[in-house]
Amino acid sequence: MIADVQTVIWKEFKELFAQRTGLRGGVAGLLVLLAVFGIFMPLQTGRAWVESPAVLIYWAWMPLFFVSGVVADSFAGERERHTLETLLASRLSDRAILLGKIGAAVGYGWGLMLASLLLGVVTVNIAHGQGKFLFYPAGTALAIFILGLLAACLAASAGVLISLRAPTARQAQQTLSIAIMLLLFVPIFGIQALPVEWKAYLVRMMLAADLTRVVLIVMTILLTLDTGLFAAAMARFQRARLILD
Amino acid sequence: MPEIAIRTEGLTRDFGAVRAVDQLTIEVPAGLVFGFLGPNSAGKTTTIRLLLGLLEPTKGRAEVLGFDTLRQADEIRSRTGALLEHSGLYERLSAEDNLEFYGRIGRLSPGGRQARIKELLTHLGLWERRRETVATWSRGMRQKLAVARALLHRPTLIFLDEPTASLDPVAATALRDDLAALAAREGVTVFLTTHNLAEAEKLCGQVGVIRQGKLLAVGHPDELRARRGTPQAEIVGRGLNEQMVALLRGQPAVASVEMRNGRLYIDLRGDVNVAPLVSLLVSAGAEVEEVRKGKASLEEVFLALMQEET
Numbered sequence: 001m002i003a004d005v006q007t008v009i010w011k012e013f014k015e016l017f018a019q020r021t022g023l024r025g026g027v028a029g030l031l032v033l034l035a036v037f038g039i040f041m042p043l044q045t046g047r048a049w050v051e052s053p054a055v056l057i058y059w060a061w062m063p064l065f066f067v068s069g070v071v072a073d074s075f076a077g078e079r080e081r082h083t084l085e086t087l088l089a090s091r092l093s094d095r096a097i098l099l100g101k102i103g104a105a106v107g108y109g110w111g112l113m114l115a116s117l118l119l120g121v122v123t124v125n126i127a128h129g130q131g132k133f134l135f136y137p138a139g140t141a142l143a144i145f146i147l148g149l150l151a152a153c154l155a156a157s158a159g160v161l162i163s164l165r166a167p168t169a170r171q172a173q174q175t176l177s178i179a180i181m182l183l184l185f186v187p188i189f190g191i192q193a194l195p196v197e198w199k200a201y202l203v204r205m206m207l208a209a210d211l212t213r214v215v216l217i218v219m220t221i222l223l224t225l226d227t228g229l230f231a232a233a234m235a236r237f238q239r240a241r242l243i244l245d
Numbered sequence: 246m247p248e249i250a251i252r253t254e255g256l257t258r259d260f261g262a263v264r265a266v267d268q269l270t271i272e273v274p275a276g277l278v279f280g281f282l283g284p285n286s287a288g289k290t291t292t293i294r295l296l297l298g299l300l301e302p303t304k305g306r307a308e309v310l311g312f313d314t315l316r317q318a319d320e321i322r323s324r325t326g327a328l329l330e331h332s333g334l335y336e337r338l339s340a341e342d343n344l345e346f347y348g349r350i351g352r353l354s355p356g357g358r359q360a361r362i363k364e365l366l367t368h369l370g371l372w373e374r375r376r377e378t379v380a381t382w383s384r385g386m387r388q389k390l391a392v393a394r395a396l397l398h399r400p401t402l403i404f405l406d407e408p409t410a411s412l413d414p415v416a417a418t419a420l421r422d423d424l425a426a427l428a429a430r431e432g433v434t435v436f437l438t439t440h441n442l443a444e445a446e447k448l449c450g451q452v453g454v455i456r457q458g459k460l461l462a463v464g465h466p467d468e469l470r471a472r473r474g475t476p477q478a479e480i481v482g483r484g485l486n487e488q489m490v491a492l493l494r495g496q497p498a499v500a501s502v503e504m505r506n507g508r509l510y511i512d513l514r515g516d517v518n519v520a521p522l523v524s525l526l527v528s529a530g531a532e533v534e535e536v537r538k539g540k541a542s543l544e545e546v547f548l549a550l551m552q553e554e555t
Contacts, residue, residue: 003349010346082330083333083335085299085331089329091322240301
């Protein structure tokens with residue numbers, strides 16, 4: 001099955017980089033993203049880009065953004081372009097197709113995140129290094145690595161689940177964007193809406209909290225969500241339903 | 246490979262209140278081109294989906310290459326190729342990448358894939374254009390590529406769902422010729438749905454006629470013509486008139502006769518000698534220039550079947 005998953009990933013990447021505007025357009029889009037997240041933002045942020053623990057939030061959020069840009073197309077796009085039924089009529093198993101689609105989206109989002117991260121380190125070192133190599137502390141780097149992967153899996157699993165149901169790629173994209181916005185803004189606005197004394201309590205609690213413990217809890221939550229969403233996508237993946245939809 | 250490639254018993258599929266396939270019972274022998282004929286919405290595409298295990302039957306069962314469509318659909322899909330309602334090609338990718346993808350799915354070795362892709366594209370006259378994106382190709386070229394994709398992993402059975410539909414006559418003829426040559430060379434069983442009767446007549450060793458999900462007739466095109474179509478004679482000449490039509494109607498060998506555009510079209514009772522009828526016309530004053538005798542075309546048989554059932 002691994003070879004089949006790799007085959008689906010190979011095709012997804014081929015299509016992704018070919019895009020509608022051709023190979024050059026696809027690569028150009030990637031270069032723009034790398035320039036923004038690997039050069040512009042590190043330059044604006046300075047040394048804090050590698051020294052502040054707050055970067056964990058940034059790097060955990062970034063794969064959501066990258067993955068959501070491509071994963072909505074996974075099934076809805078194939079359905080729209082009339083390639084899905086032929087794919088379903090092939091010998092590929094349900095699991096291989098699903099894992100291949102998720103794997104490609106994760107590979108794209110997480111890969112782009114790592115590339116942005118490395119480019120950002122280079123940028124910060126060139127702009128602010130002053131002869132000293134600046135890099136994330138080992139624990140932070142590991143947390144970024146794992147949180148980024150889990151966040152990419154979350155966006156990919158949710159995106160595939162939405163894409164399985166959506167009649168068009170555009171609709172899938174819209175639904176996924178709303179879901180991600182809710183995920184980001186509901187906690188922000190929710191906290192703002194809290195009474196002052198509650199907010200103060202939260203701040204005190206966060207300052208006193210063990211960061212490692214918090215990161216582990218977040219990782220556990222993400223892993224649980226990833227597993228649940230993948231199981232939901234597997235349950236939703238029925239060839240007859242996909243064709244008749 | 247089993248002698249019977251496809252066997253269905255009372256295969257039925259409902260979509261809500263609509264019965265798309267109704268008690269379909271057929272046997273398709275291995276190694277021939279089987280034409281599944283029917284008008285639009287007859288149930289042809291649903292039948293293919295059922296045979297590929299993409300849909301579950303409401304009732305009845307089907308076996309493809311000896312495998313049950315309900316329980317062993319994976320086995321079926323690994324041994325068959327399909328060109329479905331749409332070509333299913335990835336238009337952003339090149340022709341070569343499309344075949345590369347399905348070659349990998351078919352578990353062909355890298356070397357074997359390359360050789361097979363070259364073999365098929367060369368045969369179809371597409372090798373020189375293999376690196377072009379499919380989006381830039383004509384519909385006829387895409388259909389050829391889709392046929393190549395269906396045959397890529399050397400399946401023992403291929404399903405072709407109206408492969409020449411919406412092609413212009415030149416492209417349709419070219420694809421039909423390629424299909425016939427490839428099917429013969431590869432020795433595959435072909436399950437071909439079409440509503441192009443000339444196509445079925447040229448390609449198919451056996452045909453089944455379906456309407457509103459029900460199988461109306463099955464057999465070799467000649468058998469169907471013999472069973473359903475009456476022998477006919479067409480007489481061209483001068484001086485043919487309504488009196489002669491009445492004269493012919495009185496003959497025991499004549500089932501029916503009509504005059505159109507100054508020509509006589511006669512339905513005969515069996516494979517009778519038309520010489521006495523010609524003599525009769527000559528003696529009545531006609532100058533006969535040409536007599537053509539033949540059986541009804543598959544199209545006429547098809548139309549007769551459609552009318553019988555309405």
